[in-house]
Amino acid sequence: MMPPELQPRLARPYIAASISAPSFSAFNGGYSSPERSPNPNANPRSSKNPRFSPSNFVHNNRIAVALVPSAAFLLDLGGAPVLATLVVGLMISYIFDSLGFKSGAFFGVWSSLIAAQIVFFFSSNLISLFNSVPIAIAAALFCAKTTFLIGVWASLQFKWIQIENPTIVLALERLLFACLPITASAMFTWATVSAVGLSNAGYYLMIFSCVFYWLFSIPRVSSFKSKREVGYQGGEAPDDSLILGHLESCIHTLYLVFLPSIFHVASHHSLVYSSKCDLLLLVFIPLLFQLYASTRGALWWVTKNAQSLQRIRVQNGCIILAVVVICLEIRVVFHSFGRYIQVPPPLSYVLVTVTMLGGAFGVGAYLVGMIGDAFSSLAFTALSVLVSAAGAIVIGFPVLLLPIPMISGFYLARFFTKKSLSAYFVFVLLSSLMVVWFVMHNYWDLNIWLAGMSLKSFCKLIVANVILGMAVPGFVFLPPKMRLLTEVCLIAHALLLCYIENHFFNSSNIYFFGLDDDVMYPSYMVVITTVVGLALARRLFVDQHIGPKAFWVLTCLYSSKLVMLFITSTSVLWVTAVLLLAVSPPVLLYKDKSKVGSKMKPWQGYAHAGVVALSTWLCRETIFEVLQWWYGRPPSDGLLLGYSILLIGLACIPIVAFHFSHVQSAKRYLVLVVAMGLLFIMLQPPIQLSWAFRSDLIRAAHHSADDISIYGIMTSKPTWPSWLLLTAVLLTLASVTSIIPVKYMVEMRAFYAVAFGLSLGIYIAAEYFLQSAVLYVLIVVIMVLTSIFAVFTHFPSASSTKLLPGVFALLVALFPVTYLMEGQIRIRNAVEEPVEDKFATLLAIEGARTSLLGLYAAIFMLIALEMKFELTSLMREKVDRSTAQTRSSSASFQPKMRLMQQRRVSTVPTFTIKRLAAEGAWMPFIGNIATVLCFAICLILNIKLTGGSNRSIFFLAPILLLLNQDSDFVAGFKDRQRYFPVIVVISIYLVLAALYATWEEVWHGDAGWGMEIGGSNWFFAVKNLALLILTFPSHILFNRFVWSFVKQMDMMPLLTLPLNLPAIIITDVIQVKILGLLGIIYSLAQYLISRQLHMTGLKYI
Secondary structure, three states: OOOHHHOOOOOOOOOOOOOOOOOOEOOOOOOOOOOOOOOOOOOHHHHOOOOEOOOOOOOHHHHHHHHHHHHHHHHHHHOHHHHHHHHHHHHHHHHHHHOOOHHHHHHHHHHHHHHHHHHHHHHOOHHHHHOOHHHHHHHHHHHHHHHHHHHHHHHOOOHHHHHHOHHHHHHHHHHHHHHHHHHHHHHHHHHHHHHHOOOOHHHHHHHHHHHHHHHHOOOOEOOOEOHHHHHOHHHEOOHHHEOOOHHHHHHHHHHHHHHHHHHHHHHOHHHOOOOHHHHHHHHHHHHHHHHHHHHHOOOOOOOOOHHHHHHHHHHHHHHHHHHHHHHHHHHHHHHHOHHHOOOOOOHHHHHHHHHHHHHHHHHHHHHOOOOOOHHHHHHHHHHHHHHHHHHHHHOOOOOOOOHHHHHHHHHHHHHHHHOOHHHHHHHHHHHHHHHHHHHHHHOOOOOOEEOOEEHHHHHHHHHHHHHHHHHHHHHHOOOHHHHHHHHHHHHHHHHHHHHHHHHHHHHHHHHHOOOHHHOOOOHHHHHHHHHHHHHHHHHHHHOOOOOHHHHHHHHHHHHHHHHHHOOOOOOHHHHHHHHHHHHOHHHHOOOOOOOHHHOOOHHHHHHHHHHHHHHHHHOHHHHHHHHHHHHOOOOOHHHHHHHHHHHHHHHOHHHHHHHOOOOHHHHHHHHHHHHHHHHHHHHOOOOOOHHHHOOHHHHHHHOOOHHHHHHOOOOOOOOOHHHHHHHHHHHHHHHHOOOOOOOOOHHHHHHHHHHHHHHHHHHHHHHHOOOOOOHHHHHHHHHHHHHHHHHHHHOOOOOHHHHHHHHHHHHHHHHHHHHHHHHHHHHHHOOOOOHHHHHHHHHHHHHHHHHHHHHHHHHHHHHHHHHHHHHHHHHHHHHHHHHHHHHHHHOOOOHHHHHHHHHHHHHOOOOOHHHHHHHOOHHHHHHHHHHHHHHHHHHHHHHHHHOOOOOHHHHHHHHHHHOOOEOOOEOOOOHHHOOHHHHHHHHHHHHHHHHHHHHHHHHOOOOOHHHHOOOOHHHHHHHHHHHHHHOHHHHHHHHHHHHHOOOOOOHHHHHHHHHHHHHHHOOOOHHHHHHHHHHHHHHHHHHHHHHHHHHHHHHHO
């Protein structure tokens, strides 16, 4: 049948002739003429082009089939650098899109693709892959073209481009359909050759070329062309409504017909004369496919006359079919199945040719519609009988039983000509007898075992599967009341196929030792049977021959076979099938979103979630084997439980996304389950669940003595504190998702703060202060106080503003107490210890104090961030309220707006903004204290850990951006001066570091350059101090400018700029060089900013 948009309005076998347009009738999918359905909301831009109609791009599915696997292959070639570049770029694009900056998102997507392609050029080693520079360059350009097509596809998703540039959108759509049949087939062939080798590369290219020719070269109506023409000419689509034109269709045909054979000659040039059949097949099979595609309009660019097209099909098809059949005889039948031919040559050649040519001509005549009248039906029946008899003689069927295949062929022809269902079942019965005879004649007497099963058992299964496969087409034509029988036969056939392939594929390496040359059942057979099965199931479901439940079961069974390609296990197929059956119902059984009944009910959602959990438990051994293969050792119970919980959460996503997207609690619990699984995976808390898994495989792996015999008995830190960290994170997620209502209940707020502080405090004390038992209580108290302060600052209560300053003061007071107590108590206990133990104790004290400094730095950073966030939110809300009051004074509120204001006021906590301004004046002061303390502790850590690194100040100074406007602590500090502390601290730190470095050089007598020329140490000091002073003017001027932003003389920064050059060139102290470089940067920045401010002021005037 033709594409949906090109369906003819009358059922006619051929394409109708037309003078002005190709003979494809567009399906009247709700469109009408403009007189009947005017569009008053048409965009004025698009109305300028009457042929353009902005709409969604409707061909995304077929584009995804071509580009998504191609993109995955490119990512595999590029590796982690390309993936990281693409992820970062797409995240930026997503941020732009979420902020409503559509053009920024568009350019972000293209920038990401360009950057990823540039990284691809450097990260993918194509030269070593191809061993040829020209081929590597061509491959790199081809990859760049594929990336460009991905960008074109992404561009079509932006609706604003359709409105602003309609002609560009039409050109991009045409470009995609013109390039993808060539690009996608070549990319898929490259990937396949990389996986399985180059021996059959020409056939791979031929198959992919046919597939993508069918997807893109069959005429399609554009997504963006105006559909108003459907109302004219009886609903026929005009020529310019199609995506592709004559030139693109011609190029696609030439590519389909000639390129596979050219590629075969190029890749097998040394064997081309010995493989003439391959060359002929690669030319004539695409031609035969082209003739079949012409029944769907593929040759519309050649002629629009139906009789001419029919003549082309018949005349050319006979010749092409004869060549293909003869080549298949030589290449396949006599080469691979010669042992089953029981007739000696040359009679065997005649009979095989009669069988194959007669069958091919009969099928071709039926497909092109030549079997219609009585004479053609009689000829078709006679040909069918002749072919059946010849085929039976070839395989050695007894002469006395020869009427059986002849009668079978007669009834098969009668079924096709008369549509007699009883005739088809007679054919099935007689053909089953022939299949049974063939199997018993050739295999029944062989006493061998295959894949743990006798050959006779396999023969029984194969015969049953073949009989079911032959019977299914007859069941399809039964009345709708008998549809259940069709579904049962299809499911039984799929189960038998899965069972046979599972034994053949997963057990063949037992008998063939894993050698690729002796593989009993190749991987491509699994792929082919899966694809064919899914396609047939989909077709039967669309034609309503099977119901949604049978389609669901068949899809799960056929899809589960693909797992065998990745995991070698005899049970993985059935386990995957069970898991797919549990996961897929929300997607496959409840698909009709237009019907209310298609949505799950709450009890159904709970039932499906329970089935998913049960199926995951049934898959426990497969999950265990996968994790053991991935990690190289048996996974712990905590890790296995984490992956199981994660799998349950991911499997429940379709339930929530498709059926309970309006239920916020379902989303929250789903996030909590997924987060719990991830936490179990990362933390792997100690847990004994081997009894729950009830698996001998897991129990044996955990009780294996190999690790002890190889590595000995190893001691490790206790892992029980990970339960506390897991509890703390889950409590936070529960409060963030409002599962714990901390926002509305003060009691729950206090419970969460104390529980979180206790969990995190005990975890930190047990994990990082193992030898400091005295600190346990103090650290737990510190974490509880920090948690209370953070929670009640973010969600204040009526009395929290009076208590929080005291909590912060207690935190600050505990800092020196904890620091000093850690050292004094342990030093006092270590006085009587030996020297070695005393030294180890001093090192432990130093490490514990450093950890305490890091802990307090994180606490003060958290408090400073919280204060900054709260004050910024307060100021923003204050501005919004003042703006709302200004608007209300100029115009009265509408009733709806007043109702919204009432609702908003009713939801505000009792701690109002006015009360916060009165009682929360301590917030800026505490924020500034926390910022300064955090910065000071970080400087101390920098000195202790790195010895005072010069680079660290550039990472530590931005902490001072958290300073707030405070009339007590930082007088005169406003928002415009927020960068001043950062700049001045960097300058002061580098100056002090330069002075210290100079003093250290002089003090230790290492005079550097001055010593080498015979000077004294003081010459070295004076020289570097003088050069240091030369950098001061630029820094002083820039710091004054950053504080005041008052324009100074334009030439003053430029005049001080040369003073920094001697400091960069002559000095021996690295800090002075950095100050000189910063001085140049500051001078240029001040000059440019002052000039920009001046120009802005002139524009304003």
